[in-house]
Structures are given as C-alpha cells and as structure tokens.
Amino acid sequence: MKLLSTQRSTVRAVPTIVQQRWRWAALAGVVVFLALAAFAIAVESTAKSSAPIPISVLVAASDIRAGTTITSSMLRVTSIGTQDSALLLTLAMPADRSTLVGHTASVSVPAGSLIPAGIVSTQASGNLWVAAIPVKRMPAGLTAGDHVALLAQSSDKSGQPVDFVFMQDVDVVHVASTQVDLWLPAKVVPQVEWYADHGGLVLLKMTAGVVQQDLPAAAGP
Secondary structure: OOOOOOOOOOOOOOOHHHHHHHHHHHHHHHHHHHHHHHHHHHHHHHHHHHOOOEEEEEEEOOOEOOOOEOOHHHEEEEEEEOOOHHHHOOEOOHHHHHHHOOOEEOOOEOOOOEOEOOOEOHHHOOOEEEEEEEOOEOOOOOOOOOEEEEEEEEEOOOOOEEEEEEEEEEEEEEEOOOEEEEEEEHHHHHHHHHHHHOOOOEEEEEOOOOOOOOOOOEEOO
16 A cells, blocks of 8 residues: 655745845835935925015006106006016115105106106206296296206397306296296206396296207397
8 A cells, every 4th residue: 555645835935135135125215205205395496486576666557758747647566576686776666656756757668667766857866956936938838847948148248138048958846927946956046046037037848858059149139
C-alpha cells in the first residue's frame, strides 16, 4: 500500500529589502506631492501680490480748456491699476479736488482723460496778488477765468500820448461794470495802478498762454 504524502503550501515571505523600497517610494511620492502643492500655492500668491492695486484719481468729466475756471462738475473720480509710483505723482487725486475748484486751468484736458497734477495755473501761487483795477474799456462778455492783455497809455519824448501793450496773459478773477480783479505779479501792481489812474487801461481778451512778441506802440494823433 502506497501512502501519498501531503504537500503543504507555503506562503513566500516578501524580502525585507523589498518592503523597505516600497515604503521609501511611497514616502517619496508624498514628498513630491507636498512640494508640488507648495509650489502651486506660492505661484498663486505671487500672482495675487503682483496684481496692481486700484488707485482713485481725478478724471475730466467734461472738456477743460486752458484759461477756464475749474468747477466741481468738471471733475469726477475713477480708478486705475498701476504699480508705478512715479506715475501717481503726476496725477491729481480726489483729495486735490478742493484745491482745484475755483482756480484757472493752465492746460487743456479732454473729457475722459486723467487730470495732471499741474493743471492749475501758477497764478494760484504766492507770487501773485489779486488787484482791483479800474478800466476804461473791456470786451463784452468778459468773465472770470478769461485771460486778457493790458493796453496802457504813456507819453513819448515829445509829450504825445502813446498806447502800448503793458502785459499779456493776465488771469481775470472777477468782473464788475468798470472794474476787474486781476492776478498780477506783486512787483507790477503799483505800475498797473499808476497806468489806471493816468490815461486808463483797456483790456483785450486773448487766448491763454499765447503771448505775442515785439508788439509796436501806437502813437496818438
């Protein structure tokens, strides 16, 4: 009688070195995933930090012509995005509105354009005085903000009266029936007052900033 031997099935044990390799591979995968996640977060953060922050500035709500008085309705607030701090120094800010309204524009700004910081005429500076000057004649419809030339009268060597343009591009502050308030350099106020009292002054309306050179004097008859 032949006896059959029973073969026991044995489970092969995984070598220890293979298990270690699997653990290291899994750990490396986790490290790579975390690194990629950190990189993605850093890129997103950098993109957000580099995006320009909206800054409020003043823009022309309507056309502003050089020589006209700036009113509140001519100004409105808008936002721009820029990281150039030097650019912001050249623009008028909402806080500047109160200092611009009522003053004369020295440059023209089309409607919808950003308003430059130097739009206000230098006639708002401390070097100029407001002088009330009586005049003989002035153009019809002369209003505050207009620019005028001052025609004065003097005498030539023979004693004959001579009319000549004493000043140009003078800003008008206020207009009355026979008197106007003008922005004048302090050093010429006494001379203008003298011309007003001796022969009188005639105002001629002109375009702001357009100064004529070498104008001849006109002798009387």
